[in-house]
Amino acid sequence: MTNIHVTVARPLLDTDRVKVEAFLAKKYGEYTVVYHVDDSLLGGIVIFDGEKVYDGSLKSKLDALKTNG
Amino acid sequence: MADFHLISQQLKEQLAALPKTGSIQKAGRVKTVNDGVVLIEGLADVVMGELIYLGKDKYALALNLEEKQVGAILLSGENEVAAGDIAYATHRVASVPVGEDVLGRVIDPLGNPLDGGRNIRAKGYRNLEAPAPTIWQRTKVDSPLETGIKAIDSIVPIGKGQRELIIGDRQTGKTALAVDAIINQKGKNVVCVYVAIGQKISTVRKLIDDLTAHDAMRYTVVVSATAAESAPLQYLAPYTGTAIAEDFMYRGKDALIIYDDLSKHAVAYRTISLLLRRPSGREAYPGDIFYLHSRLLERSAHLSPALGGGSLTALPIIETLSGDIAAYVPTNVISITDGQIYLESELFHAGVRPAINVGLSVSRVGSAAQTKAIKRLSGKIRLDLAHYREMQLFARFGADLDAGTKAVLARGERLTESLKQPRYQPVSMEDMAVELFVMTNDLLRSVPAKEVPSFVGELLTYMHQTQDATMRKIRKAQDFDQEDETVVRQAVERLLNK
Numbered sequence: 123m124t125n126i127h128v129t130v131a132r133p134l135l136d137t138d139r140v141k142v143e144a145f146l147a148k149k150y151g152e153y154t155v156v157y158h159v160d161d162s163l164l165g166g167i168v169i170f171d172g173e174k175v176y177d178g179s180l181k182s183k184l185d186a187l188k189t190n191g
Numbered sequence: 192m193a194d195f196h197l198i199s200q201q202l203k204e205q206l207a208a209l210p211k212t213g214s215i216q217k218a219g220r221v222k223t224v225n226d227g228v229v230l231i232e233g234l235a236d237v238v239m240g241e242l243i244y245l246g247k248d249k250y251a252l253a254l255n256l257e258e259k260q261v262g263a264i265l266l267s268g269e270n271e272v273a274a275g276d277i278a279y280a281t282h283r284v285a286s287v288p289v290g291e292d293v294l295g296r297v298i299d300p301l302g303n304p305l306d307g308g309r310n311i312r313a314k315g316y317r318n319l320e321a322p323a324p325t326i327w328q329r330t331k332v333d334s335p336l337e338t339g340i341k342a343i344d345s346i347v348p349i350g351k352g353q354r355e356l357i358i359g360d361r362q363t364g365k366t367a368l369a370v371d372a373i374i375n376q377k378g379k380n381v382v383c384v385y386v387a388i389g390q391k392i393s394t395v396r397k398l399i400d401d402l403t404a405h406d407a408m409r410y411t412v413v414v415s416a417t418a419a420e421s422a423p424l425q426y427l428a429p430y431t432g433t434a435i436a437e438d439f440m441y442r443g444k445d446a447l448i449i450y451d452d453l454s455k456h457a458v459a460y461r462t463i464s465l466l467l468r469r470p471s472g473r474e475a476y477p478g479d480i481f482y483l484h485s486r487l488l489e490r491s492a493h494l495s496p497a498l499g500g501g502s503l504t505a506l507p508i509i510e511t512l513s514g515d516i517a518a519y520v521p522t523n524v525i526s527i528t529d530g531q532i533y534l535e536s537e538l539f540h541a542g543v544r545p546a547i548n549v550g551l552s553v554s555r556v557g558s559a560a561q562t563k564a565i566k567r568l569s570g571k572i573r574l575d576l577a578h579y580r581e582m583q584l585f586a587r588f589g590a591d592l593d594a595g596t597k598a599v600l601a602r603g604e605r606l607t608e609s610l611k612q613p614r615y616q617p618v619s620m621e622d623m624a625v626e627l628f629v630m631t632n633d634l635l636r637s638v639p640a641k642e643v644p645s646f647v648g649e650l651l652t653y654m655h656q657t658q659d660a661t662m663r664k665i666r667k668a669q670d671f672d673q674e675d676e677t678v679v680r681q682a683v684e685r686l687l688n689k
Contacts, residue, residue, distance in 0.1 A: 170218060170277055172233050178213040186214070187205055 126155045127170045131163040131180070142167070217280040219261065221245070224272050227421060228466045231261045231278045240320060244279040245272050250301075252285060252423055255467050262467050264423045266301065287431045289438035290314025294382065297399060297413040300427040305415055317438055319430035323489035330495040332529075335560045336447060336504045339375030339617020340368060342547045342610045345569035345627055346576075347532055350560025351445055351502035352493025356524055358509045358516060359534030363546050365508045367614050368532070369449040370398065372506065374405045375617035376447060382439045383411040384448040386432035389425050389455030392417045405615060418455075422466075425459035433490050436503050440492070443499030448491070452508035453484060457520045474519050481523045488527050530554035544611060549576050562620060562669040568627035572606065575631070579603020604640035606630055609647060621665040622651050625679055628671060634683045646686070653682055 126146060134142065134157065146153055150171065165180035219233030229251050231243065235258070243251045243263050249271060255262030265272065287302040288311040297306040300319075304310060332350035349355045357365045373383045385402075387395045395415050402408045412435055416428035429450050436446040450456065457480055464477035472478055484507075491505040507528065509521050514535065516525065525531055532552045539546035558566045582599045585592055592600075609630045612618065618626075626647050629635060638646050654662055661678045665671055 166213075170220070172220065173217065173235070175216045175218040175277060175279065176213070177216065180209075182214065183209050187209075 124150045124153045124171050126150065126153050126172075127158060128155055129158040129160050129163065129168040129170075129179075131159070131161050131165050133157075133159055217282075219278045219280075221272060221274050221276045221278055222260065223274060224265075226466050227265045227269050227423070229263045229265055229272060229278070231263060232259065234261045234278060234280055235259070237261055237280050238284065240284045242281045242283055242285055244281050245276055246279075247271070250281075251278070252427075254463070255469075264463055264467065266421065266423050266427075269421065285319045285427060285430075286316040287319060287434050288313030288315075289317045289435050293412045293435055294410055295408050295412070297415055298431075299420070300414060300416050300424050300431040302431070315438070317434040319427055319434050320486075321434065321437065321490065323486065324492040324494060324498075328495055328498055329492045330500070331559070332493045332502075332556050333559050334502075335562060335565075336372075336381070336445075337375055337379065337620060338368070338372040339619070340371055340545060341612055341618055341623055341626070342545055342549065343368070343532065344561070344620075344623060345565060345572055345610075346549055347530060347547075347552045347554040348557065348560045348565070349504065349506075349530075349554060350493075350556040351504050352491065353530070353554070353556045353560065354488050354491050354505040354507065354528040355554060356507050356509060356528040356531040357534065358511060358521060358525070358531050359546070360511055360514055360536050363534035363536055363539050364544060365510070365534055366394075366398070366451055368534075368545055369451060369506055369508065370401060371614060371617050372447065373402065373411055373449070374407050374615060376410065377405075377407060380445065381410070382436065382444060382446045383407070384432045384436045384446065385411060385413050386429050386448065386450050387413065387415045387417065388428050388450065388452060389416070389418050389459060390451065392419060401615070422459040422462040425456065426463055429453070429456055429487050433487060433503075437490060440494060440501040440503040441499065443494075443501045445501060446503045448503060448505050450487075450505065450507040452510050453524055454508075454510045454520060457483065476519060480520065481527075484520075484524055485527050488524075529556055542611070543607060544613075547610075549573065549610075550580055564624040564665060564669055564671040565620065565627065568624055568631060568671060571631045572627070575606055576603060579606065601636075601640065602633055605633075605635060605638070605643050608640045608643040611644060619666070620669070621662045624665055624671045624675075625651060625654060625662075628676065628679055629683060634680065637687060650682060650686055653686060654679070658682065 146155060163179040163181050166178045168179050169176040217236060219231040222230045222232045237253045239256060241253045243253055245251060249268030250266045251263035252266060253261050253263045290313055292312045296304060299305050302311055332352040334351050336349045336351045338344055357368055359365050376383055395417055399413060402411055414428050414432040416424040432448055436448045439446040460483050461476050465471060469477050488505055491503040493502040494500055507524060509524050511521055530553045533548040534546045535548045578599050582596055585596060586600055635643055658678055661675055665675055
């Protein structure tokens with residue numbers, strides 16, 4: 123059973139939440155999920171499954187641009 | 192203006208590509224934080240000593256690796272980490288920027304500037320932990336590291352690549368010896384690294400000021416983890432200094448490193464080990480307290496010509512309590528180093544400064560690390576001083592002694608006066624050679640002990656003023672021959688008859 127933390131910049135709309143849950147079910151099978159809202163992300167989504175952080179937040183993409191660009 | 196359009200076009204392209212970018216990083220979750228120790232759930236693939244990133248410039252060092260959790264020690268941000276925070280693996284162990292740009296700077300154990308200057312422009316990075324040179328990579332220690340301190344260079348000489356311990360109670364002049372050694376490296380092409388571990392900030396400040404005043408900061412780096420810094424940073428400091436000095440060594444240069452002091456270093460490591468709940472042993476130190484210092488000091492060496500012939504000489508400092516050199520950490524470090532310089536409080540307070548106990552101090556490299564001149568001239572000095580010490584017991588009988596004993600005592604007093612030396616006044620090899628010749632041949636029999644230093648001062652001034660050719664010859668040849676002897680005898684005669 124994987125415990126997953128999903129963080130978004132603004133609360134998910136129901137349509138989007140369904141898509142996220144479908145993705146999680148496919149990838150993890152059995153899981154529990156906790157949603158967090160953090161507007162410093164600016165946008166996008168961050169998923170932490172206890173082993174890896176999948177960082178798709180707008181902030182980190184812009185930060186990466188700043189360092190590499 | 193054309194550039195502006197180019198930039199804005201590139202920006203638009205990069206922004207358009209954003210949806211496809213993103214990162215995947217190995218991470219774990221902070222379970223508990225207390226006393227600077229973070230217990231992290233996950234992070235199964237982290238290696239020993241790996242840096243863990245906790246967001247916003249906060250790092251921890253992974254030191255306890257278990258199957259389902261990692262114990263890491265916080266390097267900064269002790270009050271800013273909370274349970275539930277994400278901890279990222281960085282896939283790199285602690286390392287520090289190295290290269291010429293560190294010279295003249297004051298940095299913390301992670302390479303961050305502490306002197307208000309810009310960041311170090313690294314020529315490269317070296318891991319703080321690195322293997323020591325192997326047997327085949329080394330060669331004999333055969334050239335002197337001149338400290339400019341008469342008592343050391345003549346009686347317990349230090350060679351490039353040697354580890355010589357400076358040990359004594361508090362306030363006996365340990366740091367002063369180290370500072371004078373640094374100052375004497377001016378113009379000798381030796382890079383100096385001074386590591387301050389657990390010291391008072393004001394002391395470190397004063398030391399930097401002293402080095403600056405004597406124009407020594409140009410070739411010195413100061414790595415500082417003062418008493419105000421966390422135990423992990425104090426633990427890392429000596430390894431940072433060693434990595435920086437090693438870089439010079441492997442590039443064929445000579446380096447000198449001073450660890451001031453390893454007693455405080457041991458305490459910092461004990462603190463970390465206890466917080467990590469590792470089993471404690473004698474004096475509550477962890478089982479690997481010896482390895483802590485042995486792996487550090489073994490990285491000092493004289494490299495073989497095949498590797499560039501560079502060297503790293505170490506002067507670790509240990510502070511004893513009530514002169515107890517048989518305590519745990521002191522005996523450990525004594526067994527690791529190639530000799531020790533004992534500084535005694537009694538000598539210090541009796542005015543013998545540097546307060547070196549010549550009888551107990553030793554250099555296991557010895558005369559292999561001396562120039563021909565000094566080697567030849569200092570041969571008798573240990574014996575003379577040993578005789579003096581034996582006779583000192585009878586000194587209080589004053590007039591009741593026979594002439595022979597009185598002569599030994601007087602001679603010993605003159606020698607002792609001659610070996611005294613003020614701070615910040617390192618003595619050049621040729622000056623030392625002249626003085627040694629005069630003292631070991633007892634040319635100053637008619638001069639009262641207390642007046643010996645000033646007489647020698649006059650003699651050296653006279654020699655530089657009127658016999659400069661001889662002085663330069665001694666320095667160039669690094670030897671002291673019959674001709675030089677005659678010149679010096681004549682000079683002494685002249686001054687005595689004045």
